[in-house]
Amino acid sequence: MADKITVGYTHLSGCTGCTVALADNYAGLLTLLDKYVDLKYMPTLADARHIQQVDVSFVEGSVCINDKLAVEEIKETREKSAIVVALGGCACYGNITRFTRGGQQNQPQHESYLPIGDLIKVDVYIPGCAPTPELIRNVAVMAYLLLKGTKEQKDLATAFLTPLMKLAAKNEACGCDLIVDVINQGLCMGCGSCAASCPVRAITMEYGKPNVERDLCIKCGACSAQCPRGFFNTDVISQYEAINEAIMAALQ
Amino acid sequence: MGAELGNYKSCVSARSTDKELLKHAQDGGIVTQLFAFALEEGIIDGAIVAANKEFAAKYPSKCMQDSSNFDMIEPWRPIPAIVNTKAELLAAAGTKYNISPNVSLLKEATRSFGLDKVGIVGTPCQMQAVRKAQLYPVGMRNVGASIALAVGIFCMENFPYQSILQLVEDHAAMKMESVKKMEIGKGKFWVYGKRGQVVQLPLKITHKYEQPGCHVCLDYVANLADVSTGSVGSPDGWSTVMVRSKIGDSVWGKAMAAGCFETQPIEKVKPGLELVTKLANEKITKNKKTLEGRATFGVGKALRNPYI
Ligand SMILES: Cc1cc2nc3c(=O)[nH]c(=O)nc-3n(C[C@H](O)[C@H](O)[C@H](O)COP(=O)(O)OP(=O)(O)OC[C@H]3O[C@@H](n4cnc5c(N)ncnc54)[C@H](O)[C@@H]3O)c2cc1C
Ligand code: SF4
Ligand code: SF4
Ligand code: SF4
Numbered sequence: 001m002a003d004k005i006t007v008g009y010t011h012l013s014g015c016t017g018c019t020v021a022l023a024d025n026y027a028g029l030l031t032l033l034d035k036y037v038d039l040k041y042m043p044t045l046a047d048a049r050h051i052q053q054v055d056v057s058f059v060e061g062s063v064c065i066n067d068k069l070a071v072e073e074i075k076e077t078r079e080k081s082a083i084v085v086a087l088g089g090c091a092c093y094g095n096i097t098r099f100t101r102g103g104q105q106n107q108p109q110h111e112s113y114l115p116i117g118d119l120i121k122v123d124v125y126i127p128g129c130a131p132t133p134e135l136i137r138n139v140a141v142m143a144y145l146l147l148k149g150t151k152e153q154k155d156l157a158t159a160f161l162t163p164l165m166k167l168a169a170k171n172e173a174c175g176c177d178l179i180v181d182v183i184n185q186g187l188c189m190g191c192g193s194c195a196a197s198c199p200v201r202a203i204t205m206e207y208g209k210p211n212v213e214r215d216l217c218i219k220c221g222a223c224s225a226q227c228p229r230g231f232f233n234t235d236v237i238s239q240y241e242a243i244n245e246a247i248m249a250a251l252q
Numbered sequence: 253m254g255a256e257l258g259n260y261k262s263c264v265s266a267r268s269t270d271k272e273l274l275k276h277a278q279d280g281g282i283v284t285q286l287f288a289f290a291l292e293e294g295i296i297d298g299a300i301v302a303a304n305k306e307f308a309a310k311y312p313s314k315c316m317q318d319s320s321n322f323d324m325i326e327p328w329r330p331i332p333a334i335v336n337t338k339a340e341l342l343a344a345a346g347t348k349y350n351i352s353p354n355v356s357l358l359k360e361a362t363r364s365f366g367l368d369k370v371g372i373v374g375t376p377c378q379m380q381a382v383r384k385a386q387l388y389p390v391g392m393r394n395v396g397a398s399i400a401l402a403v404g405i406f407c408m409e410n411f412p413y414q415s416i417l418q419l420v421e422d423h424a425a426m427k428m429e430s431v432k433k434m435e436i437g438k439g440k441f442w443v444y445g446k447r448g449q450v451v452q453l454p455l456k457i458t459h460k461y462e463q464p465g466c467h468v469c470l471d472y473v474a475n476l477a478d479v480s481t482g483s484v485g486s487p488d489g490w491s492t493v494m495v496r497s498k499i500g501d502s503v504w505g506k507a508m509a510a511g512c513f514e515t516q517p518i519e520k521v522k523p524g525l526e527l528v529t530k531l532a533n534e535k536i537t538k539n540k541k542t543l544e545g546r547a548t549f550g551v552g553k554a555l556r557n558p559y560i
Contacts, residue, residue, distance in 0.1 A: 021393075132393040163388075185556045189410070189465035191374070191381040192332065192356025197391025205316070207329075207413050208351025208463075222391030228381045229465065229558040238476065240383040241497055244396070 004035075005147050006054040007140075009042035010077045012070050013097050013113055014061025017130035018088040019044050022058075024133040028251045032137070036144045036250075056143050057081035058136075059122075062090045062097045062113040071119065078120035083143065086122045086168065087136065089129040089220030091115065093173040096129070096218045117171040125167035127221035129199050139164065141247050156236075156243070163231040173221030175202050175212035183209060187229040194223035256532035258475025260494040261501050263525065264515040265486040276345040278435070279483040280491030282513075283373050283403050284345045286479065288338045289507045290371055296400045299371030300361055301344040302352035303333035311340060316357055327429040328420075329413050332357045334365045347405075349434050350413045351463065355381045359391075362398050369400035375407040376471035376480075383476045401503055404474020406482025406492075406528075408436065408535055415461035419443075424451040437483060467542045468558065472532040479504055485528040486521055492528060 011019070023029060023045065033039060041048040051057075051073060063074045078084055089095030094115045102111025116122060124143075126135055139161070146157035175198070182188045190208035202216035203223060210223070224230045236243070267280030273288070274281045283301075290296040305325045308315045315333045325331060330352030335341050354374045361367045372382060379402055386396035411419075420426050420434075424443045433444040440452040474480035478500030485492035493515075495504045507513060518525055546555035 126390075128390050130393075132389045132391070134389045134393065134396055138387065138389075160387075181556065186464040187468060187556065187558055189375075189377045189463060189469065190351035190353050191378045192353025193358075193381045193385065193392075195353065195356040196359040196385075196395075199391065205332075205353040205356050208353055209412075220391075225390040226385065226388070226392065228377065228384050229468075232380060232384065232558050234470075234559060237380065237383050237387055240387050240476065244386060 003148055004038040005056060005144050006040050006052075007037045008040050008052060008054040008057040008077070008081065009045070010051060010057055010059045010073055011043045012059065012061035012074065012091070012116070013064050014088060014090045016044065016060075018060040018091075021088075021130040021133050022136050025137050028133075028137055031251045032140055037140065051076045051080055053080045055081070055147055056083045056085060058085045058087045059091045059116050060087050062094050062115055063119055064110045065112045065114055065119075066110045067107070074116050074119055083123045084116075084120065085124040085126060085139065085143075086116055087126050088131045089127055089173070089218070089222070092117070092122075092125045092127050092167070093171060093219050093221050095220050098219055115171040117168060122168045124161060124164045125221075125225075126164065127167065127173065127225045128197075129218060129220035129222065137251070138247060141250055159233060159236045160243070163233055166231070167221075167225060172219075173224065174219050175210075175214060175217040175223055177221075177224040178203070178210050178212060178227065181224060182227055182229050189229065191228060193226045193228060197222040197226040256529060256536055257473055257494070257525070258471070258496065260480075260496045262495045262504075263518045264493050265490050265518050265521040266493045266513045266515040267490045269511060269514055273342065273345075274489070276342045278345065278347040278433075280481075280486070280489065280493075280513075281345070282479075282481040282491045282493055283405065284341050285512050286401070286403060286503065286507060287335070287371050287373070288341050289510060289512050290401050290503060291336065291338070291341075293506065294369075295503055295506075296367075296369045296371035298334050298336045298361060298365060298367040298369075299341070299373065299401075300354045300357045301333060301335055301341065301373055302330035302348050302354060303335075303344040304328065304330060304348065307331070307333060307340070307343045310343065314340060316360070326413070326417075328416060328431065328434075334361055334367070346433065347435070349436070350411045350416045354378055355385070358382070358385060358399075359393070359395050362394055368398055370398050371401040371403070372399065373403045373405065374474075375410060376404055376474040376476070377407075377465075377469055379404040379474045379476040379480075380471065401499060402476075402478045404477025404480035406473050406480065406484055407469075408472065408531065409462040409466040411458075411461055412463055415463075419453060419458060419461060423453050423457055426451060435483075467539055468546070469539055470536050470559075472535045473528065482528075484531060485518065485524055490516070490521070492518065492525075
């Protein structure tokens with residue numbers, strides 16, 4: 001189909017949880033592949049594995065700079081993709097791979113893992129560990145509208161994606177961001193979104209404010225990205241009803 | 253009318269027809285009645301509300317599981333909880349004028365509490381959090397589609413727990429455990445004692461104790477709720493109700509048909525929408541100024557703006 005967007009999936013040092021999250025869209029994923037997306041390469045779900053020229057590439061995992069192949073793959077991904085999406089905490093921020101010190105069989109000398117943004121320019125971030133099937137779906141639909149939609153749809157997709165593009169300016173995340181970027185800035189209103197988002201329950205709400213158990217934090221970036229006082233693009237979120245309906249209709 | 257009241261399909265003044273329920277409610281019992289109806293009809297299978305110490309003692313398994321020791325929970329400190337019955341709803345009715353992080357239970361509601369259709373009540377900022385969780389579910393897997401009814405309450409400001417403690421015990425000279433009800437209305441902060449005493453504080457005194465995050469808040473009437481409600485605009489014991497979304501419209505319509513509420517046209521009641529509009533404008537204008545001030549806060553240094 002000519003009006004599909006071409007998509008690739010590069011798998012670096014990630015646990016395949018992001019792949020599973022994508023697959024957990026079930027029928028939604030099949031509709032995406034059927035109507036909107038031509039999946040050119042992907043290690044787990046497609047026959048072709050080698051990086052090709054695409055409109056959008058999703059990258060799972062951080063880059064091990066001690067691994068020549070990984071470094072080549074991330075550079076090739078950048079060179080061959082119009083839009084690069086860092087999928088999941090490891091690609092965005094290093095996440096759990098930030099804690100590695102090497103020594104793991106069968107490549108014990110691999111010890112230096114970087115978020116992909118340290119080596120290439122990244123366009124869109126989808127933080128979280130694992131990222132959610134729903135946000136992957138929403139970004140995929142919006143990427144389609146951005147590239148193939150009407151003028152109006154392009155504007156909506158741009159407005160939707162802009163905050164996720166701005167997240168790409170920063171390659172580090174921690175539960176401490178809630179303290180530094182929200183509470184220290186006088187912005188926290190005590191909703192508890194951060195605590196709900198944390199995959200490892202590092203955040204509890206004490207007297208209406210987040211308390212971060214820093215030793216538990218795996219640096220996935222979900223909490224501060226979910227925080228309404230992290231970003232809140234009122235124009236887009238106010239249209240939640242219409243946008244939700246449109247996405248569900250598109251995936252019917 | 254400008255944008256200060258958000259989009260809504262209809263607006264009335266209303267109160268629950270259940271006299272017993274009204275005894276527990278803050279105003280017209282809209283929130284408690286609507287959830288009770290939705291539970292009965294299977295529209296929701298549980299709701300996230302702001303409970304308290306007594307509730308936690310009675311229903312410990314319904315409260316947020318965290319490191320808090322419920323014996324240490326002070327009177328009037330809200331605890332987010334999941335309710336599944338009318339008795340539990342009644343036990344969590346009434347306004348607590350300090351932060352109840354209800355959204356912190358949103359994911360857990362669909363996990364350990366096993367809900368498929370979640371109800372949630374919250375302040376306008378918490379309704380914003382709910383909609384962000386639906387559109388940008390960064391850490392909210394399987395949450396968006398399970399939100400079945402989001403009820404917003406009007407909100408001018410909120411307070412940290414310790415602020416309320418200071419206001420009640422220092423300024424109003426009452427013990428927290430002896431307080432029956434707190435209310436902000438008619439330009440004052442009211443504290444009603446269990447033995448009938450009433451103390452009022454001018455809002456001039458309460459302002460400095462407000463939560464700082466409220467000063468950048470641009471929503472007074474929970475624009476993003478399915479149904480939003482507050483006391484302002486309606487006579488004592490009644491509530492102003494704004495029906496906003498398709499879900500809200502459907503649930504409200506069914507509840508009306510079932511005789512859950514008596515209503516009066518909002519145009520017929522005093523002070524009506526005029527006051528709601530005025531207060532909404534005041535809040536938004538003041539907080540827009542705060543946001544502008546943040547842009548030039550230091551010397552060539554800005555504070556962060558969450559809206560851009
Ligand atoms: C901080 C705050 C400020 C408010 N400011 C205004 C105002 O300026 N103008 C106005 O008209 N109305 C305001 N309200 C709303 C008003 O006090 C009533 O809550 C509202 O009218 C609902 O009354 P009801 O009788 O329908 O609710 P009820 O049937 O009594 O139910 C109230 C529901 O709200 C929940 N709840 C109580 N406290 C909180 C909390 N802190 N956070 C989240 N949920 C809570 C309860 O658990 C209960 O489920 C405010 C409420 C709060 C919490
Ligand atoms: S999500 Fe943001 S605003 Fe809400 S409690 Fe956490 S830090 Fe505060
Ligand atoms: S506190 Fe939790 S959600 Fe936030 S970055 Fe750490 S692990 Fe992720
Ligand atoms: S004033 Fe705004 S930020 Fe503060 S509690 Fe109310 S709705 Fe939330």
